Amino acid sequence: MKATAKAHTNIALIKYWGKRNEGIILPTNSSLSLTLDGFYTTTSVQFSEEYTNDQFMLNDKPVADEQFKRVSSFLDLIRQKAGKSLYAAVESTNEVPTAAGFASSASGFAALAAAGTKALGLDLSDKELSALTRQGSGSACRSIYGGFAEWQMGTEENGTDSYAVPIAPAEHWDLRVAAVVLSSTMKKVSSRAGMKRTVETSPFYQGWLDSIPADMKQIKEGINERDFEKVGEVAEANCLKMHATTLGANPPFTYWHDTTMTVMQAVRDLREKGVPAYFTIDAGPNVKVLYLPENEEVIEKTLRTIPGVADIRLSRPGQGVTYL
Numbered sequence: 001m002k003a004t005a006k007a008h009t010n011i012a013l014i015k016y017w018g019k020r021n022e023g024i025i026l027p028t029n030s031s032l033s034l035t036l037d038g039f040y041t042t043t044s045v046q047f048s049e050e051y052t053n054d055q056f057m058l059n060d061k062p063v064a065d066e067q068f069k070r071v072s073s074f075l076d077l078i079r080q081k082a083g084k085s086l087y088a089a090v091e092s093t094n095e096v097p098t099a100a101g102f103a104s105s106a107s108g109f110a111a112l113a114a115a116g117t118k119a120l121g122l123d124l125s126d127k128e129l130s131a132l133t134r135q136g137s138g139s140a141c142r143s144i145y146g147g148f149a150e151w152q153m154g155t156e157e158n159g160t161d162s163y164a165v166p167i168a169p170a171e172h173w174d175l176r177v178a179a180v181v182l183s184s185t186m187k188k189v190s191s192r193a194g195m196k197r198t199v200e201t202s203p204f205y206q207g208w209l210d211s212i213p214a215d216m217k218q219i220k221e222g223i224n225e226r227d228f229e230k231v232g233e234v235a236e237a238n239c240l241k242m243h244a245t246t247l248g249a250n251p252p253f254t255y256w257h258d259t260t261m262t263v264m265q266a267v268r269d270l271r272e273k274g275v276p277a278y279f280t281i282d283a284g285p286n287v288k289v290l291y292l293p294e295n296e297e298v299i300e301k302t303l304r305t306i307p308g309v310a311d312i313r314l315s316r317p318g319q320g321v322t323y324l
Protein backbone atom coordinates (compact mmCIF):
# COMPACT_ATOMS: atom_id res chain seq x y z
CA MET A 1 0.00 0.00 0.00
CA LYS A 2 2.85 2.32 -0.87
CA ALA A 3 3.58 4.16 -4.11
CA THR A 4 5.83 6.96 -5.30
CA ALA A 5 5.15 9.34 -8.17
CA LYS A 6 6.84 12.29 -9.77
CA ALA A 7 5.04 15.19 -11.47
CA HIS A 8 6.25 18.40 -13.09
CA THR A 9 4.77 21.83 -12.79
CA ASN A 10 3.25 23.57 -15.80
CA ILE A 11 3.01 27.07 -17.17
CA ALA A 12 -0.37 28.19 -18.50
CA LEU A 13 -0.32 29.76 -21.96
CA ILE A 14 -4.09 30.21 -21.83
CA LYS A 15 -4.81 30.97 -18.19
CA TYR A 16 -7.25 29.39 -15.78
CA TRP A 17 -8.77 32.36 -14.01
CA GLY A 18 -12.01 31.80 -12.15
CA LYS A 19 -14.18 29.08 -10.70
CA ARG A 20 -17.83 28.23 -11.19
CA ASN A 21 -17.69 25.76 -8.30
CA GLU A 22 -15.16 26.33 -5.52
CA GLY A 23 -15.88 23.09 -3.67
CA ILE A 24 -14.88 20.64 -6.39
CA ILE A 25 -12.90 23.23 -8.41
CA LEU A 26 -14.76 23.69 -11.67
CA PRO A 27 -13.37 26.51 -13.81
CA THR A 28 -15.24 29.21 -15.70
CA ASN A 29 -12.95 28.78 -18.70
CA SER A 30 -10.79 26.14 -20.35
CA SER A 31 -7.02 26.61 -20.15
CA LEU A 32 -3.90 25.27 -21.84
CA SER A 33 -0.38 24.75 -20.52
CA LEU A 34 3.10 23.47 -21.16
CA THR A 35 4.56 21.03 -18.62
CA LEU A 36 8.14 21.98 -17.67
CA ASP A 37 11.04 19.63 -16.99
CA GLY A 38 12.92 21.85 -14.55
CA PHE A 39 10.44 21.94 -11.69
CA TYR A 40 8.87 18.89 -10.10
CA THR A 41 7.60 17.18 -6.98
CA THR A 42 8.28 13.60 -5.91
CA THR A 43 5.75 12.14 -3.48
CA SER A 44 5.47 8.83 -1.64
CA VAL A 45 2.18 7.79 -0.08
CA GLN A 46 1.88 4.87 2.26
CA PHE A 47 -1.46 3.76 3.71
CA SER A 48 -1.37 1.60 6.80
CA GLU A 49 -3.70 0.16 9.39
CA GLU A 50 -1.12 1.14 11.97
CA TYR A 51 -1.50 4.88 11.42
CA THR A 52 -3.94 6.74 13.65
CA ASN A 53 -3.91 9.92 11.56
CA ASP A 54 -2.51 11.33 8.32
CA GLN A 55 1.02 12.67 8.28
CA PHE A 56 2.60 14.99 5.76
CA MET A 57 6.33 15.66 5.45
CA LEU A 58 7.45 18.28 2.94
CA ASN A 59 11.17 18.48 2.22
CA ASP A 60 11.82 16.42 5.37
CA LYS A 61 9.80 18.71 7.63
CA PRO A 62 6.41 17.86 9.15
CA VAL A 63 3.58 20.10 7.94
CA ALA A 64 0.63 20.82 10.23
CA ASP A 65 -1.19 23.92 9.05
CA GLU A 66 -3.59 24.74 6.22
CA GLN A 67 -1.29 22.91 3.80
CA PHE A 68 -1.73 19.74 5.84
CA LYS A 69 -5.53 20.15 5.82
CA ARG A 70 -5.54 20.46 2.04
CA VAL A 71 -3.48 17.28 1.69
CA SER A 72 -5.59 15.38 4.22
CA SER A 73 -8.85 16.46 2.54
CA PHE A 74 -7.44 15.32 -0.76
CA LEU A 75 -6.55 11.94 0.75
CA ASP A 76 -10.23 11.73 1.80
CA LEU A 77 -11.20 11.91 -1.88
CA ILE A 78 -8.82 9.06 -2.70
CA ARG A 79 -10.08 6.98 0.26
CA GLN A 80 -13.66 7.61 -0.81
CA LYS A 81 -12.90 6.48 -4.38
CA ALA A 82 -11.21 3.31 -3.13
CA GLY A 83 -13.78 2.59 -0.40
CA LYS A 84 -11.02 2.48 2.21
CA SER A 85 -10.61 4.35 5.47
CA LEU A 86 -6.89 3.95 6.18
CA TYR A 87 -4.68 6.85 7.18
CA ALA A 88 -1.58 7.69 5.18
CA ALA A 89 1.95 8.96 5.55
CA VAL A 90 2.86 11.37 2.74
CA GLU A 91 6.44 12.39 2.00
CA SER A 92 7.05 15.04 -0.64
CA THR A 93 10.17 16.60 -2.05
CA ASN A 94 9.68 19.79 -3.97
CA GLU A 95 12.06 20.81 -6.71
CA VAL A 96 9.95 23.89 -7.33
CA PRO A 97 11.61 26.99 -5.90
CA THR A 98 8.71 29.13 -4.69
CA ALA A 99 10.88 32.14 -5.51
CA ALA A 100 10.72 31.22 -9.19
CA GLY A 101 7.04 32.02 -9.11
CA PHE A 102 5.80 28.60 -10.04
CA ALA A 103 2.94 27.17 -8.07
CA SER A 104 4.22 24.00 -6.40
CA SER A 105 0.56 23.09 -5.94
CA ALA A 106 0.42 21.95 -9.58
CA SER A 107 3.21 19.38 -9.39
CA GLY A 108 2.36 18.70 -5.73
CA PHE A 109 -1.25 17.62 -6.22
CA ALA A 110 -0.50 15.75 -9.45
CA ALA A 111 2.18 13.67 -7.68
CA LEU A 112 -0.04 13.18 -4.62
CA ALA A 113 -3.01 12.03 -6.69
CA ALA A 114 -0.89 9.63 -8.73
CA ALA A 115 0.94 8.11 -5.75
CA GLY A 116 -2.14 8.03 -3.51
CA THR A 117 -4.40 6.28 -6.01
CA LYS A 118 -1.67 3.82 -6.95
CA ALA A 119 -1.00 3.03 -3.28
CA LEU A 120 -4.64 2.04 -2.79
CA GLY A 121 -4.65 -0.06 -5.94
CA LEU A 122 -6.94 2.22 -7.96
CA ASP A 123 -6.40 1.90 -11.68
CA LEU A 124 -7.58 5.23 -13.07
CA SER A 125 -7.50 6.41 -16.66
CA ASP A 126 -5.55 9.64 -17.30
CA LYS A 127 -8.82 11.55 -17.53
CA GLU A 128 -10.08 10.14 -14.23
CA LEU A 129 -6.75 10.89 -12.57
CA SER A 130 -6.81 14.42 -13.99
CA ALA A 131 -10.39 15.05 -12.79
CA LEU A 132 -9.43 13.83 -9.32
CA THR A 133 -6.23 15.94 -9.28
CA ARG A 134 -8.29 19.00 -10.27
CA GLN A 135 -10.03 18.85 -6.90
CA GLY A 136 -6.70 19.37 -5.13
CA SER A 137 -5.67 22.36 -7.21
CA GLY A 138 -7.09 23.36 -10.57
CA SER A 139 -3.86 23.90 -12.48
CA ALA A 140 -2.55 20.53 -11.23
CA CYS A 141 -4.96 18.60 -13.47
CA ARG A 142 -2.85 19.66 -16.48
CA SER A 143 0.37 18.25 -14.96
CA ILE A 144 -0.79 14.66 -15.48
CA TYR A 145 0.47 15.01 -19.04
CA GLY A 146 3.81 15.97 -20.53
CA GLY A 147 4.10 18.67 -23.18
CA PHE A 148 1.00 20.66 -24.03
CA ALA A 149 -2.27 19.91 -22.24
CA GLU A 150 -5.72 21.46 -22.29
CA TRP A 151 -7.96 21.54 -19.24
CA GLN A 152 -11.43 21.30 -20.70
CA MET A 153 -13.80 23.14 -18.39
CA GLY A 154 -16.65 20.66 -18.99
CA THR A 155 -20.36 21.23 -18.54
CA GLU A 156 -21.38 18.64 -15.92
CA GLU A 157 -22.04 20.10 -12.49
CA ASN A 158 -20.55 17.00 -10.82
CA GLY A 159 -17.25 17.67 -12.59
CA THR A 160 -16.85 14.31 -14.33
CA ASP A 161 -16.07 16.02 -17.66
CA SER A 162 -13.74 18.70 -16.28
CA TYR A 163 -10.27 17.28 -16.84
CA ALA A 164 -7.15 17.83 -18.91
CA VAL A 165 -6.39 16.10 -22.19
CA PRO A 166 -3.05 15.90 -24.03
CA ILE A 167 -2.60 18.28 -26.97
CA ALA A 168 0.99 17.45 -27.99
CA PRO A 169 3.78 15.55 -26.20
CA ALA A 170 7.00 17.18 -24.98
CA GLU A 171 8.86 15.77 -28.02
CA HIS A 172 6.53 17.62 -30.40
CA TRP A 173 8.28 20.97 -29.96
CA ASP A 174 11.25 22.24 -27.98
CA LEU A 175 9.57 25.43 -26.79
CA ARG A 176 11.51 26.82 -23.85
CA VAL A 177 10.66 28.93 -20.85
CA ALA A 178 12.95 31.23 -18.87
CA ALA A 179 11.62 31.96 -15.39
CA VAL A 180 12.76 35.44 -14.41
CA VAL A 181 13.11 35.57 -10.64
CA LEU A 182 12.81 39.05 -9.17
CA SER A 183 14.83 40.05 -6.12
CA SER A 184 11.88 41.49 -4.25
CA THR A 185 8.79 39.36 -4.27
CA MET A 186 5.36 39.91 -2.83
CA LYS A 187 2.15 37.98 -3.07
CA LYS A 188 -0.49 39.87 -1.19
CA VAL A 189 -3.41 38.22 -2.94
CA SER A 190 -3.31 34.43 -3.38
CA SER A 191 -4.39 33.12 -6.76
CA ARG A 192 -7.40 31.49 -5.12
CA ALA A 193 -8.54 34.76 -3.50
CA GLY A 194 -7.56 36.81 -6.54
CA MET A 195 -9.60 34.84 -9.03
CA LYS A 196 -12.59 34.79 -6.67
CA ARG A 197 -12.55 38.55 -6.22
CA THR A 198 -12.19 39.05 -9.95
CA VAL A 199 -15.08 36.74 -10.84
CA GLU A 200 -17.32 38.42 -8.27
CA THR A 201 -16.49 42.07 -8.88
CA SER A 202 -14.58 42.82 -12.08
CA PRO A 203 -16.67 44.34 -14.90
CA PHE A 204 -13.92 43.13 -17.26
CA TYR A 205 -14.47 39.51 -16.32
CA GLN A 206 -17.09 38.78 -18.97
CA GLY A 207 -14.73 40.20 -21.62
CA TRP A 208 -12.08 37.78 -20.43
CA LEU A 209 -14.44 34.83 -20.77
CA ASP A 210 -15.65 35.95 -24.19
CA SER A 211 -12.07 36.06 -25.47
CA ILE A 212 -11.15 32.48 -24.53
CA PRO A 213 -12.57 30.44 -27.46
CA ALA A 214 -10.66 32.45 -30.10
CA ASP A 215 -7.43 32.34 -28.05
CA MET A 216 -7.81 28.62 -27.58
CA LYS A 217 -8.35 28.00 -31.27
CA GLN A 218 -5.35 30.12 -32.24
CA ILE A 219 -2.94 28.57 -29.75
CA LYS A 220 -3.87 25.04 -30.75
CA GLU A 221 -3.22 25.89 -34.40
CA GLY A 222 0.09 27.49 -33.42
CA ILE A 223 1.19 24.46 -31.40
CA ASN A 224 0.17 22.11 -34.17
CA GLU A 225 2.11 24.14 -36.76
CA ARG A 226 5.00 24.86 -34.33
CA ASP A 227 4.43 28.51 -35.18
CA PHE A 228 6.30 30.38 -32.45
CA GLU A 229 4.93 33.83 -33.26
CA LYS A 230 1.37 32.60 -33.30
CA VAL A 231 1.74 30.84 -29.97
CA GLY A 232 3.74 33.67 -28.39
CA GLU A 233 1.34 36.40 -29.49
CA VAL A 234 -1.74 34.67 -28.19
CA ALA A 235 -0.07 33.57 -24.93
CA GLU A 236 1.17 37.11 -24.19
CA ALA A 237 -2.18 38.70 -25.05
CA ASN A 238 -4.06 36.13 -22.98
CA CYS A 239 -1.85 36.86 -19.98
CA LEU A 240 -2.43 40.61 -20.35
CA LYS A 241 -6.18 40.11 -20.49
CA MET A 242 -6.12 37.99 -17.33
CA HIS A 243 -4.13 40.64 -15.49
CA ALA A 244 -6.40 43.39 -16.81
CA THR A 245 -9.36 41.79 -15.03
CA THR A 246 -7.64 42.34 -11.66
CA LEU A 247 -7.48 46.10 -12.20
CA GLY A 248 -11.24 46.16 -12.56
CA ALA A 249 -11.85 44.16 -9.37
CA ASN A 250 -13.16 45.70 -6.16
CA PRO A 251 -10.90 46.37 -4.36
CA PRO A 252 -8.58 46.57 -7.37
CA PHE A 253 -5.22 44.81 -7.32
CA THR A 254 -2.31 43.85 -9.51
CA TYR A 255 0.35 41.15 -9.29
CA TRP A 256 2.88 43.32 -11.10
CA HIS A 257 5.95 45.02 -9.66
CA ASP A 258 7.90 47.78 -11.32
CA THR A 259 10.50 45.15 -12.30
CA THR A 260 7.73 42.99 -13.78
CA MET A 261 7.04 45.79 -16.24
CA THR A 262 10.74 46.35 -16.90
CA VAL A 263 11.08 42.69 -17.88
CA MET A 264 7.99 42.89 -20.08
CA GLN A 265 9.53 45.86 -21.88
CA ALA A 266 12.86 44.03 -22.27
CA VAL A 267 11.01 41.20 -23.99
CA ARG A 268 9.30 43.66 -26.35
CA ASP A 269 12.71 45.27 -27.04
CA LEU A 270 14.16 41.85 -27.91
CA ARG A 271 11.39 41.40 -30.46
CA GLU A 272 12.10 44.85 -31.93
CA LYS A 273 15.70 43.70 -32.42
CA GLY A 274 14.51 40.59 -34.23
CA VAL A 275 14.82 38.08 -31.37
CA PRO A 276 11.51 36.26 -31.04
CA ALA A 277 10.44 36.16 -27.39
CA TYR A 278 7.12 36.51 -25.55
CA PHE A 279 6.19 36.78 -21.90
CA THR A 280 3.55 35.33 -19.65
CA ILE A 281 2.85 36.06 -15.98
CA ASP A 282 0.90 34.13 -13.36
CA ALA A 283 -0.56 35.24 -10.05
CA GLY A 284 2.68 36.86 -8.90
CA PRO A 285 5.28 39.40 -10.01
CA ASN A 286 7.69 37.04 -11.78
CA VAL A 287 7.79 36.84 -15.56
CA LYS A 288 8.20 33.72 -17.70
CA VAL A 289 9.73 34.24 -21.12
CA LEU A 290 8.94 31.92 -24.03
CA TYR A 291 11.73 31.41 -26.54
CA LEU A 292 13.28 28.92 -28.97
CA PRO A 293 16.55 27.01 -28.33
CA GLU A 294 18.58 28.99 -30.88
CA ASN A 295 17.98 32.19 -28.90
CA GLU A 296 18.71 30.82 -25.45
CA GLU A 297 22.04 32.61 -25.04
CA VAL A 298 20.83 36.07 -25.97
CA ILE A 299 17.63 35.66 -23.97
CA GLU A 300 19.42 34.60 -20.80
CA LYS A 301 22.10 37.28 -21.14
CA THR A 302 19.59 40.05 -21.75
CA LEU A 303 17.34 39.08 -18.86
CA ARG A 304 20.23 38.68 -16.41
CA THR A 305 21.38 42.28 -16.87
CA ILE A 306 18.03 43.80 -15.88
CA PRO A 307 18.28 45.58 -12.50
CA GLY A 308 16.04 43.87 -9.95
CA VAL A 309 16.38 40.44 -11.56
CA ALA A 310 17.84 37.92 -9.08
CA ASP A 311 18.02 34.79 -11.18
CA ILE A 312 17.02 33.13 -14.44
CA ARG A 313 15.85 29.51 -14.47
CA LEU A 314 15.66 27.84 -17.86
CA SER A 315 13.30 25.00 -18.59
CA ARG A 316 12.33 22.68 -21.47
CA PRO A 317 9.11 20.81 -22.10
CA GLY A 318 8.69 18.12 -19.45
CA GLN A 319 7.07 14.71 -19.09
CA GLY A 320 3.81 13.79 -17.45
CA VAL A 321 3.34 11.84 -14.25
CA THR A 322 5.69 8.89 -13.75
CA TYR A 323 5.73 6.19 -11.07
CA LEU A 324 9.02 5.42 -9.37
Ligand code: 2P0
Binds near residue numbers: 136140283
Ligand atom coordinates in the same frame (compact mmCIF):
# COMPACT_ATOMS: atom_id res chain seq x y z
C1 2P0 B 1 -3.02 28.91 -14.35
N1 2P0 B 1 -3.09 30.15 -12.19
O1 2P0 B 1 -3.74 28.59 -15.31
C2 2P0 B 1 -3.46 30.14 -13.57
C3 2P0 B 1 -2.89 31.39 -14.15
C4 2P0 B 1 -2.56 31.42 -11.80
C5 2P0 B 1 -2.67 32.29 -12.97
O2 2P0 B 1 -3.84 28.12 -11.81
O3 2P0 B 1 -7.55 27.45 -6.38
O4 2P0 B 1 -3.26 27.16 -7.62
O5 2P0 B 1 -5.88 25.60 -6.36
O6 2P0 B 1 -7.50 25.81 -8.25
O7 2P0 B 1 -4.43 26.24 -9.66
C6 2P0 B 1 -3.14 29.23 -9.93
O8 2P0 B 1 -4.25 28.73 -9.29
O9 2P0 B 1 -5.73 27.53 -7.95
C7 2P0 B 1 -3.39 29.14 -11.37
P1 2P0 B 1 -6.72 26.53 -7.20
P2 2P0 B 1 -4.33 27.27 -8.63
O10 2P0 B 1 -1.95 28.30 -14.08
